[in-house]
Amino acid sequence: MTADAKLAINTSRATDGLSPALTFLFSVTCALAVANVYFAQPLLDSIAQSLGVAPSMIGIVVTATQVGYALGLLFIVPLGDLVNRKRLVLTQVLLSSAALAAVGAAQQWLVLLSAMIAVGLLAVVVQVLVAYTAMLATPAQRGQAVGTVTSGIVLGILLARFTSGVIADLAGWRAVYFVSSGLMLSIAAVLWKVAPVTALPRHRESYRALIGSLFKLFITERTLRVRGLLAMLIFGAFSVLWTSMVLPLSAPPLSLSHTAIGLFGLAGVAGALAARSAGRWADRGLGQRVTGISLALLTLSWLPSSFTESSLIALVIGVILLDFAVQAVHVTNQSMIFAARPDAQSRMVGAYMCFYSVGSALGAVAATQVYARWGWIAVSLLGAAISATALLLWFLTLHHSTPAQGRPA
Incomplete structure (x- = not known):
C-alpha cells in the first residue's frame, strides 16, 4: 500500500471522530509527559542537598522547567497547524526521553537547569495532543474529549508527586528521571503503531508566518486574552501551593518523607474528576457560570490551606478545593478558545498556555522567596x-463578550 493510500485511510478514520481507545491513549501520553514537569516539586529539598543549592534558590528548578515550557508553547506547539501531528508528537516524546536521562545524570547545578529547560520545552507535547484531540473529535464530542484528555493531564500532575516521592524514597531522586525516560520510550512505540496520520492543510503558511500569526491572535482574539489572563492567575496560585508546600511538610516538626508528601497529590484527584464535567458544561454554554463558581472556590481554598503547619486534614481540604477549581476553569478556558477559532487550534492552545507557563513560573519563584522570608501564612495570603x-477579573469581563465568539468570553 502506498503512503498516499495509508494517509487517505487514516484521514478517513479521523473524520469519524475520536474513539474511546485513542482518547485513552492520548490521556495516558499526556499524563506521562506532563508528569515530567512536576516530578521535581516533592524532591526540591533532596535536589538542593545533593547539588549544594540554597533552599531559597531551589525554586528556580521549577522556573527553569516553565521557561522551557513557555518556549515550547511559542515555537513548537504552533507547528501542529503546519506539519504532520503524529510525526511531531513522536519526535517530542523521543527527545523528551533523552532530556529526562540528562536530568538524572546531571552532577552540576547549571547542567541540571539546562536539562530541566529541555524537559519543559519538550513537555509541550501535551498541548499538541490536546489540539490533536480537538481536531479528531466531532464538534458534538469536542468539549468532552478535551475534558477527558485534560483529565489525563491532571492525573499526571497529581500522581507525579506521589510517584516521584515513592521512587525517590526507594532509589533516590535521580531514579525518578531514569524511570520516566524509559516510559517515554515505551509510549513512543505505541503511538507510532496506532496514532492516526491526518491530512496537512492545503494552504500552509511558512513557519515564520505561522509564529507571527500566533502573536496576532493575542491582539485579535478577545476570548484568548481574557481566558489567558485567567489561566496565568489560576496557575500562579496553583504553583504557589504545590511548589512551596513541600517546605513546611519536610521541615520539623512534621518532617514528612517524600512518599508522605507525594500522597497529598492524591487528594487533588477531585480536580481530575471535575475536568471532564467542566468540558460538558462548557459544551452546553455554561462556561461563565462554571468559571465564577470555581474561582470563588479557589479563593476560599486558601483558608484551610493556611492551617497546614497545625492540621494536615485542613491541607487536604484546601488541596481538593484548589485542584477542583483550577482544573474546572482550565478545561472551560480551552473549550471556549477552541470554539472561538477552530481553524487555528494548535496556535490558540499554544498562545493560551503561554499564560499558564508565565503564571506557573512566577508563582514558583514568589512562593519559595515568600516562604523563606515570612513563612507559610504569608504564602497562603x-x-x-x-x-x-x-475572581475580580472574571467579574469585570463578565458582560463584555463579543457576538462573533458565540459564547461569552
Missing part, C-alpha cells in the same frame, strides 16, 4: 490574593 484577583 499570597495565594489568596492571586485567586481573588482572578
Whole structure:
C-alpha cells in the first residue's frame, strides 16, 4: 500500500471522530509527559542537598522547567497547524526521553537547569495532543474529549508527586528521571503503531508566518486574552501551593518523607474528576457560570490551606478545593478558545498556555522567596490574593463578550 493510500485511510478514520481507545491513549501520553514537569516539586529539598543549592534558590528548578515550557508553547506547539501531528508528537516524546536521562545524570547545578529547560520545552507535547484531540473529535464530542484528555493531564500532575516521592524514597531522586525516560520510550512505540496520520492543510503558511500569526491572535482574539489572563492567575496560585508546600511538610516538626508528601497529590484527584464535567458544561454554554463558581472556590481554598503547619486534614481540604477549581476553569478556558477559532487550534492552545507557563513560573519563584522570608501564612495570603484577583477579573469581563465568539468570553 502506498503512503498516499495509508494517509487517505487514516484521514478517513479521523473524520469519524475520536474513539474511546485513542482518547485513552492520548490521556495516558499526556499524563506521562506532563508528569515530567512536576516530578521535581516533592524532591526540591533532596535536589538542593545533593547539588549544594540554597533552599531559597531551589525554586528556580521549577522556573527553569516553565521557561522551557513557555518556549515550547511559542515555537513548537504552533507547528501542529503546519506539519504532520503524529510525526511531531513522536519526535517530542523521543527527545523528551533523552532530556529526562540528562536530568538524572546531571552532577552540576547549571547542567541540571539546562536539562530541566529541555524537559519543559519538550513537555509541550501535551498541548499538541490536546489540539490533536480537538481536531479528531466531532464538534458534538469536542468539549468532552478535551475534558477527558485534560483529565489525563491532571492525573499526571497529581500522581507525579506521589510517584516521584515513592521512587525517590526507594532509589533516590535521580531514579525518578531514569524511570520516566524509559516510559517515554515505551509510549513512543505505541503511538507510532496506532496514532492516526491526518491530512496537512492545503494552504500552509511558512513557519515564520505561522509564529507571527500566533502573536496576532493575542491582539485579535478577545476570548484568548481574557481566558489567558485567567489561566496565568489560576496557575500562579496553583504553583504557589504545590511548589512551596513541600517546605513546611519536610521541615520539623512534621518532617514528612517524600512518599508522605507525594500522597497529598492524591487528594487533588477531585480536580481530575471535575475536568471532564467542566468540558460538558462548557459544551452546553455554561462556561461563565462554571468559571465564577470555581474561582470563588479557589479563593476560599486558601483558608484551610493556611492551617497546614497545625492540621494536615485542613491541607487536604484546601488541596481538593484548589485542584477542583483550577482544573474546572482550565478545561472551560480551552473549550471556549477552541470554539472561538477552530481553524487555528494548535496556535490558540499554544498562545493560551503561554499564560499558564508565565503564571506557573512566577508563582514558583514568589512562593519559595515568600516562604523563606515570612513563612507559610504569608504564602497562603499570597495565594489568596492571586485567586481573588482572578475572581475580580472574571467579574469585570463578565458582560463584555463579543457576538462573533458565540459564547461569552
